[in-house]
Amino acid sequence: MSQYQIGVIVGSLRKGSLNRKLADAIVKLAPSAFSFKQLEIGDLPLYNQDDDANQAPAVQRFKGEIVAATGLIFVTPEYNRGVPGVLKNAIDHASRPYGQSAWTNKPAGVLGASVGVIGTAIAQQQLRTILACLDVHTMGLPEAFMHAKSGFFDEAGNIANPDTTKFLQSWMDRYVAWVKQHAA
Secondary structure (H helix, E strand, O other): OOOEEEEEEEOOOOOOOHHHHHHHHHHHHOOOOEEEEEOOOOOOOOOOHHHHHHOOHHHHHHHHHHHHOOEEEEEOOOEOOEOOHHHHHHHHHHOOOOOOOOOOOOEEEEEEEEOOOOOOHHHHHHHHHHHHOOOOEEOOOOOOEEEOOOOOEOOOOOEOOHHHHHHHHHHHHHHHHHHHHHHO
């Protein structure tokens, strides 16, 4: 069993999502002491505070997976210059009811990919702001705003460009150090 269990939260539900592909590719760059599990958010109901006292089984499962994780990676697209609604919904569920947040003190990394040249920069900044008020320890640098133009991934789902792979390896190396620092 791996020493560090990392929950990966992809902010897109689309099967062919660039960000799901990025999440699959980035975890291949981690050392063997780290294992990764993509946490399902598509089955969470819309958040309603009236349900706090009786959270749905999917919400309970999601919160339990976050609590069990040593750290988190958020891989988010950018919808209309912001965080996708499905991701914000998941964040809200796991932070409630008040005083019972699953997010507290978790080390996290944030990255994302887009066909646009600013590559999710605004959504990532918005996400960092949200996570800060939940006491999630988000790694600041390096930032990874990936411009995923045609040919970004090879046929096996790996990052096709060696320079991009080198950059993402440096991101993963820094993330590994971040998790170890905060898990100690």
